[in-house]
Amino acid sequence: MRSLDELYRHYMQDVYRYLLFLSRDHHTAEDLTQETFTRAYLHIESLGDGEKVKRWLFRVAHNAFIDRTRRARKTDIREAEFFERLRDAETPESLLLGKEAGEEALERLSELPNAQRQAFLLYHHYEFSYADAAEIMGIGLSLYKSTLFRARQKLRAYTEGRMRRD
Numbered sequence: 001m002r003s004l005d006e007l008y009r010h011y012m013q014d015v016y017r018y019l020l021f022l023s024r025d026h027h028t029a030e031d032l033t034q035e036t037f038t039r040a041y042l043h044i045e046s047l048g049d050g051e052k053v054k055r056w057l058f059r060v061a062h063n064a065f066i067d068r069t070r071r072a073r074k075t076d077i078r079e080a081e082f083f084e085r086l087r088d089a090e091t092p093e094s095l096l097l098g099k100e101a102g103e104e105a106l107e108r109l110s111e112l113p114n115a116q117r118q119a120f121l122l123y124h125h126y127e128f129s130y131a132d133a134a135e136i137m138g139i140g141l142s143l144y145k146s147t148l149f150r151a152r153q154k155l156r157a158y159t160e161g162r163m164r165r166d
Contacts, residue, residue: 004041011054012037014126015061021121022065022114032068036061055128058136108158115139116151123148 015036020029039060047056109117115137122133134144 055132119148120151
């Protein structure tokens with residue numbers, strides 16, 4: 001049996017970064033990380049021996065984020081100041097794409113629809129397989145592949161357009 005303490009020490013940073021990307025807010029990501037591990041504690045016995053722990057935790061984190069989003073959808077209004085702070089924040093995307101192109105890439109990633117951003121990050125940053133990422137997002141494998149393909153197309157189109165301008 002896995003202990004929650006071991007899971008927390010081993011996967012907390014990855015789960016936090018994932019939730020930070022999704023929520024774009026440090027405090028929300030912290031709350032959701034705690035909620036993820038609370039849910040994991042309540043259901044750790046249901047985790048099968050053959051099941052991949054990281055994938056299971058990311059699925060729990062994804063569900064916690066979706067639940068929070070649904071609850072907050074009616075009242076969540078962001079001010080312009082929030083978006084200005086977001087542009088300067090160091091996020092997993094900026095680390096992934098390098099310091100030189102980080103801000104620009106972050107801006108392009110933030111323009112993608114949420115599902116495409118999430119599909120891109122799960123595969124390219126967290127290195128999940130297509131099947132694992134699709135399961136985390138709660139969608140079918142073919143829908144995941146097409147979502148990731150569309151995200152790549154949009155990013156590639158931007159990059160090619162930028163290269164032609166330069």
